[in-house]
Amino acid sequence: MSAWAKLPVVVWVRRQFAPNTLQITLLLACIVGLLGALATVAFREALSGLQFLLAGHRSGMVELAQNLNWWQRLLLPTAGGLIAGLILQYATLWVPKKGADDYMEAIAIGTGVLSLRQTLVKSLSSLCSVASGASIGREGPMVQLAAMFASLVGRILAFPPERLRLLVACGATAGITSAYNAPIAGALFISEIVYGSISTATLGPLVVASVIANIVIRQFLGYEAVYQMPRFDFVSGWEVFFYVGLGMLAGVLAPLFLRLLDTAKERFGALPVPLFVRLALGGLVVGVLSLQVPQVWGNGYSVVNSILHTHWAWQALAMVLVFKVLATASSAGSGAVGGVFTPTLFVGAALGSLYGLAMNALAPATASVASSYAVVGMGAFLAATTYAPLMSILMIFEMTLSYQVVLPLMLACVTAYLTAQTLRADSVYAKSLRRNRVAGRWLSMTGEGSAMRLSSLAVDNDAIVSAADHSEIIGERFIATGYRNLVVRAPDGRLAGMLDAANWWKRQATGKPELWTEAITPCKALDGEMTLVGALRAVGTMHADWVPVTDGEGKWLGVVSLPGLIEIVTEERGRE
Structure with missing residues (x-):
C-alpha cells in the first residue's frame, strides 16, 4: 500500500465508501473529469504561451508560418524537433519507467499505472513539437495527461488493477471530450476503440467523466462548434x-x-x-x-x-x-x-x-x-x-x-x-x-527460465460467480467491479464457462433476464502447472479480464488476470 493510501483522509474515504461500489466509482469519475479538463486547459495555455513567445501573437500555426521568412520556416520546425528529441532521449533516462507507455495500453491490458514523470516529460516534448509546426495533433498529450491524473487518483486510493483501469478510461474520456468539445463521442471513443464494445458497466462512469469535463471546458472556453458548418442541404435524393x-x-x-x-x-x-x-x-x-x-x-x-x-x-x-x-x-x-x-x-x-x-x-x-x-x-x-x-x-x-x-x-x-x-x-x-504483441514484449523481458507455476498465482475473488446466482446478482457484480468478463462455476464446483459483459447486457435487453446462463461461453481452463511465461502467452491472446485455472484433473484452483501476471513480472525484474 502506498504512503498516500495511509493518509487519514484517504483512510476515512475508504471506510465510508467501499471502493468497489458504483457510488464511489461515479464520484471519482466526477473528480477525474474535472482534473482531466483542467489538464487539457493547462496544456492549451502552455501551447498558446509558447506560440506567443515565438511570434509575438497568439494566432494559429498556419498564420505563424505565413508570416515567417523562408529560412525561418526551415529553422523553426527543425529546431523544435531537435529540442523535443533531446527531451525524449535524455530526460527519459533520468526518469525511471513505471507503468504502461500510453493510456490505451494501461486500459486494455495493463495494470492502469501511468507514470507521472514520464507523462510530463513526453508532454513537454510534444509541446515543443506542436508549437514549432509539427504536423501532429495536440489531442495526444492532452488525453495522456488527463489519463495520468486519473491513474494518480486511483493509485493514491490503492485501487486494484481492474478498478484503476476503469478510472484511467474515465480520465482519457475527459481528455478527448475536452480536446474536441464532444462529450458523447468522447465516451464512445474509449468504449468502441479501447474496450472494443459498449458495456453498461463501463459506459456509465465514462459518461459522467465526459459530462463533468465538458461543463468545465464550457466555463473556460465557452461552448461553440469546433468547425463552423455552413448550411447543409440535399439537392436531390439521388x-x-x-x-x-x-x-x-x-x-x-x-x-x-x-x-x-x-x-x-x-x-x-x-x-x-x-x-x-x-x-x-x-x-x-x-x-x-x-x-x-x-x-x-x-x-x-x-x-x-x-x-x-x-x-x-x-x-x-x-x-x-x-x-x-x-x-x-x-x-x-x-x-x-x-x-x-x-x-x-x-x-x-x-x-x-x-x-x-x-x-x-x-x-x-x-x-x-x-x-x-x-x-x-x-x-x-x-x-x-x-x-x-x-x-x-x-x-x-x-x-x-x-x-x-x-x-x-x-x-x-x-x-x-x-x-x-x-x-x-x-x-x-x-x-x-494488440494484446498478444504487448504480452510478447513482456515475455521477452522474462526469458524461458521462470519456474513459477500458475497454480501458485490463481485466486478466488469477485470475478467468480455461480451459475445458480440470480440475474440481479450478476448485474450488480458487473457494475461494482467494472470487469469485462466473469468466470462462471457450475453448482457442482466445476467450470461452466465465461460470461462476457456485453453479451450479458444484450441478454438483459431481451426481457428474459432469468435466462442469463444462455450467454455463458464455454472455455478451456489453463493448467495450473503452466509456468509464468506460458501463462502470459496464453492469457495475452484472450480478450478477458479473468481466466480460470484448474489442475491436471480438472479440479478448480481459481482465476488469474493478464494485468496481474504483468505486475508480477515487473516485480520480479525489479528484484533482479
Missing part, C-alpha cells in the same frame, strides 16, 4: 449515391494513408542516428514542405474551417492534401509525440472537398456544394482509419452541431468502414491495442 461513393473512396485511401505512416516510422527508425536527430530530420521535412505550402504546419483547424467556408481551386486543394499527408507522415514517423486524429480530419476534409468539386463538375444539378462533401469526408476518413463508425458519426455531429449532415454522414461512415476493413485488418490504433 445524391445519396454520391455520398456512398465518397465513403468507398475514403475506405480505399485510408489504408494507404495508414501504410504510409507505418512506412515512415520504419524508415525513420532504421536510420543509424540518435532519436533527437530523427525528430530534427522530421521537422526539416515539414519545413521544406512549408516553403511551398505553409498550411502543412500544425493540426489544421484553421485550414479545415477555410475549406468549409471559402472556395478553393482544385489544384490548391490537391497540393495541400498531398503535402499535408507527407508532413504528417514525417512528423509522426520521426517519433514526435502527438496524435494523428486531427490531421486525419484534415485529410478527410480536403479529400471530401475535392470529391465534391468533381461531383459538381459531373452533375451540377444533383450535387451539393463542396463544403458539404468536405464535412462528410472528415467523418468517412475518420471511420476508415479508426474502424469506429459510430464514434466518427457522433464526433463530426458534435464538432459541427449540424443535424442535417447526420444522414449522409451515417451512410458514408459505414461504407468507408466496411471498405477499409476488407483492405486492411488493422486500424490506426491497432498496435496500441
